[in-house]
Amino acid sequence: GENVEQHPSTLSVQEGDSAVIKCTYSDSASNYFPWYKQELGKGPQLIIDIRSNVGEKKDQRIAVTLNKTAKHFSLHITETQPEDSAVYFCAANLYFGNEKLTFGTGTRLTIIP
């Protein structure tokens, strides 16, 4: 099966600076890589995703990059704000169609005002 590793486990960033979270996956057949944000007391929510036929995707202050050769993908948050403080999970989907995801272990991001 698929294995997803995520680093770092915790990250503190000064407000306004950028944050980067990295994930690696084990199975080269994986084709879909979403990122979820979990705020305190809530379930995770999708914030951005990328498919294996694309190298980079942006949505305002958030971007995801994918390197298929190295089997890693990263989440980039620019101009961080206090509301970005949350736990972030990366994930990978191995079998297109069954929508089953393998999640990383999570990164707790803290934005320091």
Add this chain to the structure above:
Amino acid sequence: DVKVTQSSRYLVKRTGEKVFLECVQDMDHENMFWYRQDPGLGLRLIYFSYDVKMKEKGDIPEGYSVSREKKERFSLILESASTNQTSMYLCASSAGTGTNEQYFGPGTRLTVT
């Protein structure tokens, strides 16, 4: 608006009790999932269901069973609760059309004493 609800936010049970966790989605989704969330371990898939009465084991199914009698409802059953099943349990659903996005409920924090 998309909604996944879980029957309880907090639950305290005794060792050996049979425990039912209920999840309901109102989006007519084909797929439903049960995850367990533990610090440092991320989200681990217990079971998922891709159709009514259909189920498939995830990564950590031992000690759990599931039931899906109606499309909108997916139940997680702990046949005989043990202290190592103390955890946060998250339910999710996805459309099953290949879009992959999973929508999560708020979670149930289960404590087994």
